[in-house]
Amino acid sequence: MGLFILRRVGIMLLTALCLTFLVFYLTNLYPNLEKLAKTQGNFRMSDEQVESFLEKGGYLQSTPVKYGEWLGILPSYRHTNEDGTVQGRCILPGKTAEESPNFCGILQGYWGYSTVFKEEVSTVVGTRLALTGRLMFWVMLLMVPSALILGILAGMKEGSATDRTLSTFAITTTATPEYVSGVIFIAIFTSSAVGLKWFKGTATQAMENPTFENFFLPVLTIALYGMGYIARMTRASMTEVMTAQYIRTARLKGVSFPNIVMKHALRNALIAPFTVIMLQFPWLLNGVVIVETLFNYKGFGWALVQAAGNNDIQLLLAISVVSVFVVLVTQLISDIGYVYLNPRIRIS
Amino acid sequence: MEPLTWTGSIAFLNPLLAIALVLMTASILAWILASIVLPEPQMTVNPDGTLTSGSGIRNLIQALMRYSFLASVGLAVAYIVLGILMGTSAGIIGAMMQQFLPVWFSLILLYAMSIAFKRKLGLYGKLFDSPIGMIGFGLVMFWVFTGIFGALDLIVTHDSLSQVSGMKNKVPGTPLPSVEDGEYAWYLLGGDNLARDVFSRMVKGAWIVVQIAPLATMFAFMVGITLGLPAGYYGGRLDTLLSFLANLILAFPVILLFYLLVTPEIVATGVPNYMAAVLFIFPIIFLGVLLNSRYYTRPTFRTPLLIGVLGVALWLYLSLISTGGYVVNTDAYGIWGLPTFLDLFDVPAGILVVFVSVVFVNSPTVFRIVRGLAMDIKTRDYVAAAQTRGEGPWYIMLWEILPNARGPLIVDFCLRIGYTTILLGTLGFFGLGLPPESPDWGSTINEGRKLLSVYLHPALPPALALLSLVLGLNLLADGLREESLKD
Numbered sequence: 001m002g003l004f005i006l007r008r009v010g011i012m013l014l015t016a017l018c019l020t021f022l023v024f025y026l027t028n029l030y031p032n033l034e035k036l037a038k039t040q041g042n043f044r045m046s047d048e049q050v051e052s053f054l055e056k057g058g059y060l061q062s063t064p065v066k067y068g069e070w071l072g073i074l075p076s077y078r079h080t081n082e083d084g085t086v087q088g089r090c091i092l093p094g095k096t097a098e099e100s101p102n103f104c105g106i107l108q109g110y111w112g113y114s115t116v117f118k119e120e121v122s123t124v125v126g127t128r129l130a131l132t133g134r135l136m137f138w139v140m141l142l143m144v145p146s147a148l149i150l151g152i153l154a155g156m157k158e159g160s161a162t163d164r165t166l167s168t169f170a171i172t173t174t175a176t177p178e179y180v181s182g183v184i185f186i187a188i189f190t191s192s193a194v195g196l197k198w199f200k201g202t203a204t205q206a207m208e209n210p211t212f213e214n215f216f217l218p219v220l221t222i223a224l225y226g227m228g229y230i231a232r233m234t235r236a237s238m239t240e241v242m243t244a245q246y247i248r249t250a251r252l253k254g255v256s257f258p259n260i261v262m263k264h265a266l267r268n269a270l271i272a273p274f275t276v277i278m279l280q281f282p283w284l285l286n287g288v289v290i291v292e293t294l295f296n297y298k299g300f301g302w303a304l305v306q307a308a309g310n311n312d313i314q315l316l317l318a319i320s321v322v323s324v325f326v327v328l329v330t331q332l333i334s335d336i337g338y339v340y341l342n343p344r345i346r347i348s
Numbered sequence: 349m350e351p352l353t354w355t356g357s358i359a360f361l362n363p364l365l366a367i368a369l370v371l372m373t374a375s376i377l378a379w380i381l382a383s384i385v386l387p388e389p390q391m392t393v394n395p396d397g398t399l400t401s402g403s404g405i406r407n408l409i410q411a412l413m414r415y416s417f418l419a420s421v422g423l424a425v426a427y428i429v430l431g432i433l434m435g436t437s438a439g440i441i442g443a444m445m446q447q448f449l450p451v452w453f454s455l456i457l458l459y460a461m462s463i464a465f466k467r468k469l470g471l472y473g474k475l476f477d478s479p480i481g482m483i484g485f486g487l488v489m490f491w492v493f494t495g496i497f498g499a500l501d502l503i504v505t506h507d508s509l510s511q512v513s514g515m516k517n518k519v520p521g522t523p524l525p526s527v528e529d530g531e532y533a534w535y536l537l538g539g540d541n542l543a544r545d546v547f548s549r550m551v552k553g554a555w556i557v558v559q560i561a562p563l564a565t566m567f568a569f570m571v572g573i574t575l576g577l578p579a580g581y582y583g584g585r586l587d588t589l590l591s592f593l594a595n596l597i598l599a600f601p602v603i604l605l606f607y608l609l610v611t612p613e614i615v616a617t618g619v620p621n622y623m624a625a626v627l628f629i630f631p632i633i634f635l636g637v638l639l640n641s642r643y644y645t646r647p648t649f650r651t652p653l654l655i656g657v658l659g660v661a662l663w664l665y666l667s668l669i670s671t672g673g674y675v676v677n678t679d680a681y682g683i684w685g686l687p688t689f690l691d692l693f694d695v696p697a698g699i700l701v702v703f704v705s706v707v708f709v710n711s712p713t714v715f716r717i718v719r720g721l722a723m724d725i726k727t728r729d730y731v732a733a734a735q736t737r738g739e740g741p742w743y744i745m746l747w748e749i750l751p752n753a754r755g756p757l758i759v760d761f762c763l764r765i766g767y768t769t770i771l772l773g774t775l776g777f778f779g780l781g782l783p784p785e786s787p788d789w790g791s792t793i794n795e796g797r798k799l800l801s802v803y804l805h806p807a808l809p810p811a812l813a814l815l816s817l818v819l820g821l822n823l824l825a826d827g828l829r830e831e832s833l834k835d
Contacts, residue, residue, distance in 0.1 A: 011592075015592075015595065015596055015599055018596055019596060019599065019600060023604075023608065026608045026609070026614065026619075027608070029613065029614065029617045029619070030617070031612075031613035031614075031616045031617055032611075032613045032614075034613075035613055157383075160383050161376075161379040161380050161382075161383045162380050162383055162384065165376060165379075165380055171819065171822050171823060171826065172819060174822060175766065175815060175818040175819035175821075175822045176815050176818075176819075177770040177773060177774070177814070177818070179773060179774065179777045179790070179793055179794075179797075179811075180773075180793070180811045180812075180814055180815050183793055183796070183797055183800065183807050183808070183811045184808070184811060184812075186797070186800050186801075187800055187804045187807065187808055190800075190801060191800055191801045191802070191804060192801060192802060193801075193802065193803065193804045194804070201800065201801055282598075282599075282601065285601045285603075286601060286602055286603050286774075289601075289603045290603075290774065290777065293778070294797065301603075304601075304603070304604060304607070305607070305778070308604065308607030308608065309607075311613075316604075316608075319604070320600070320601075320604055323600075323601045323604065324599050324600070327598075327599045327601075328599060
């Protein structure tokens with residue numbers, strides 16, 4: 001088991017390295033750097049000014065060298081200005097070149113400086129992740145129990161009225177992407193044209209003061225899209241369990257139907273949905289980006305849109321590291337959890 | 349001109365429809381409750397051997413549900429028929445139904461032909477045995493026909509880009525201030541914030557989806573199959589490497605990838621052109637290997653066949669990837685492609701990058717599915733028999749394993765077209781790739797949402813259109829799965 005986890009962590013690190021290099025390569029293509037220079041300086045910069053701006057920031061070195069600097073395995077670039085002052089990635093405002101370390105990358109715990117938010121990347125990611133974490137917590141709290149209940153009710157008796165109705169509902173929710181359901185919810189529940197006005201159309205206030213009124217719609221929008229899929233998987237696994245031999249034996253012994261469902265079927269039926277729920281995290285990440293844009297909730301997804309729109313290289317890299325980390329860790333947890341829940345499978 | 353109401357002179361149908369719908373909802377809820385609360389219906393055997401079940405509350409509810417469902421369907425058909433006959437005097441609904449006339453006609457023709465010959469049509473014919481599959485197929489074909497006829501300018505009432513002054517954000521059914529000859533006198537679903545016709549834009553948007561989504565999904569399948577079959581069949585190092593690459597792409601959040609790939613800056617560097625050149629070569633490899641593995645024992649037939657098929661495929665491939673005589677044309681350098689006089693069609697750079705990234709995002713998932721299926725099927729007896737006969741590995745993969753994996757693949761193909769439609773909408777929603785004035789559903793939803801608290805009509809039609817198309821594809825996949833499991 002220990003070896004298995006060690007191997008998985010190794011693959012995880014390799015994947016993260018490959019992906020960050022890919023992001024690094026794409027964000028460091030010259031047209032992207034030009035865009036960065038123009039958003040940082042001004043939009044009417046001439047080609048020479050762009051060149052000298054990029055030269056000063058050390059952007060014109062080769063990509064592997066810059067990547068090494070970002071990782072912290074190469075000494076970072078320093079530029080001596082005409083007045084003798086030295087500027088560079090490691091030299092924070094208010095420090096001199098002598099005081100600053102030579103190496104500053106993620107190995108040293110320095111994630112860089114965000115050019116959009118004018119803050120250190122680690123603080124940006126920290127605050128935004130906390131906001132998104134709150135959103136995700138409520139999404140999970142709403143989505144997982146309701147999806148499991150839906151799936152179990154539908155899977156108890158295959159082909160029954162409950163099954164047909166709930167399955168149709170589940171299919172409809174999986175066919176409704178967040179930007180459609182979100183728009184429909186906003187139209188029905190918040191606009192003055194319909195006049196219900198039960199909820200708020202934006203979740204900006206929910207960042208400081210989340211209430212049911214301003215936080216429920218974003219949570220519902222994300223939860224609904226993921227719910228249908230989990231419910232269908234739960235239903236499939238439940239119908240499979242309900243046709244198993246031991247369930248028939250229990251029925252023939254005279255165990256009551258509620259008892260069969262609760263005591264005999266449920267535990268085995270919940271193994272497969274567990275992995276599905278874990279693998280839903282990457283999908284939720286997409287939903288988070290759409291919903292945070294739609295409801296103007298300034299969390300992780302919103303930061304991603306800002307960073308990508310302005311080619312904020314350091315922030316984009318940090319965001320991709322975090323999201324890749326989330327994806328791979330949930331995969332690892334789902335694998336380990338599957339082995340733990342299902343004693344028939346052992347990793348040799 | 350008078351503004352149109354929603355139903356005009358057929359408004360007498362509205363209360364009837366409302367009653368039918370309320371009854372149907374109530375009876376469905378009662379049905380669910382009854383199936384939980386009431387005991388199973390008792391069957392009694394009569395002396396003559398027939399069965400009677402007690403006609404309890406269950407049967408009553410079931411009958412109520414059936415009749416209210418039939419009534420709703422009948423009323424909906426009445427709306428359509430009356431709308432076709434009466435046109436604008438039946439309000440906005442009637443006028444729209446009349447505009448959709450070619451679509452209704454094609455749908456009826458398609459269904460009549462398919463049901464008449466359903467026993468001779470294989471899996472497609474079996475689809476017409478499942479009500480769910482029929483509903484799904486109907487929804488999908490509605491939008492396909494809408495897209496095609498919309499592209500032929502049959503359904504649209506106005507040009508999807510032209511702006512009419514005084515029609516900004518006007519509610520559905522508003523008449524135009526001054527009607528010229530031969531011009532449609534109303535904005536059926538209102539005007540958007542640039543005074544364009546919402547209805548026509550929705551219809552035109554269907555064409556964009558119908559063009560891109562199935563084709564992109566097909567390319568993704570070609571890539572996934574060409575790489576997934578050997579990975580699953582051979583296993584070992586090749587499998588490890590390809591799986592690692594697939595997981596690499598899958599670990600990337602889709603939206604981040606789109607934001608990195610689908611930007612004007614990336615288009616300027618020519619990266620999408622390189623990706624297109626690599627990704628689009630897989631169908632050619634697939635076709636070549638498919639035909640060669642089957643016919644290599646008959647070189648006299650194989651060689652002309654391969655030359656013909658691959659020649660056409662290569663020509664299409666080169667015209668697809670080259671634009672204006674270049675494969676890659678950046679400021680710094682260019683790579684020569686097919687000369688312009690041989691170039692069959694040009695793909696605009698914005699569309700190409702959207703297409704490439706959608707294929708790129710979808711193919712690793714297809715790869716994983718195909719790989720799993722190949723690993724499962726290669727242990728079967730008929731594969732062992734083919735190996736004993738001395739068939740080559742590619743013959744076994746493409747002519748033994750692939751046809752036997754078709755069931756799950758067809759189902760996944762339908763689901764994946766739906767997912768691709770959602771992805772295209774996502775791209776439009778974030779304003780990536782497609783030009784801002786493009787009528788695709790994602791972009792129109794994005795434009796409409798900004799004024800959503802005051803005007804609902806620009807955002808809702810494309811949202812509901814996208815919802816119904818994807819729902820149709822999901823139902824179709826469900827119906828196909830059910831029918832293919834039956835044998």
